[in-house]
Amino acid sequence: xxxxxxxxxxxxxxxxxxxxxxxxxxxxxxxxxxxxxxxxxxxxxxxxxxxxxxxxxxxxxxxxxxxxxxxxxxxxxxxxxxxxxxxxxxxxxxxxxxxxxxxxxxxxxxxxx
Numbered sequence: 001x002x003x004x005x006x007x008x009x010x011x012x013x014x015x016x017x018x019x020x021x022x023x024x025x026x027x028x029x030x031x032x033x034x035x036x037x038x039x040x041x042x043x044x045x046x047x048x049x050x051x052x053x054x055x056x057x058x059x060x061x062x063x064x065x066x067x068x069x070x071x072x073x074x075x076x077x078x079x080x081x082x083x084x085x086x087x088x089x090x091x092x093x094x095x096x097x098x099x100x101x102x103x104x105x106x107x108x109x110x111x112x113x
Contacts (some may be wrong), residue, residue: 022071022100029064029093032057065093072096075103 036057043050076084076099084102088095092095 016096017071017074019075019100019103022075022096025064025068025098026072026097029061029068030097032060036061041047068096072099075099079103 020098036054039050039054039057040046045051046054047058071087072088072095075096076088084099088099091098
């Protein structure tokens, strides 16, 4: 009897939101925030080339903060700890960073074939 899916089943992929990705997104967000503050301070109220860079850095900051916040919330929910969920929810800029630092690293998966 033939099957509808002739491809062999592959191993499940590793999750995207891990401890390492959350730490990386938090580091990028904090670095972009510092770069935004510097670029905005150098520009004259956000005008000119420095203002354009300030806008770019604030965009990077917002996107990576959202990614880090979702990553921290996901890690906290995986650990099944209400304290970590509250830390991730109540302190958005630094909560995901704290959750990623306090959570246990995931064990390595099975070796690839």
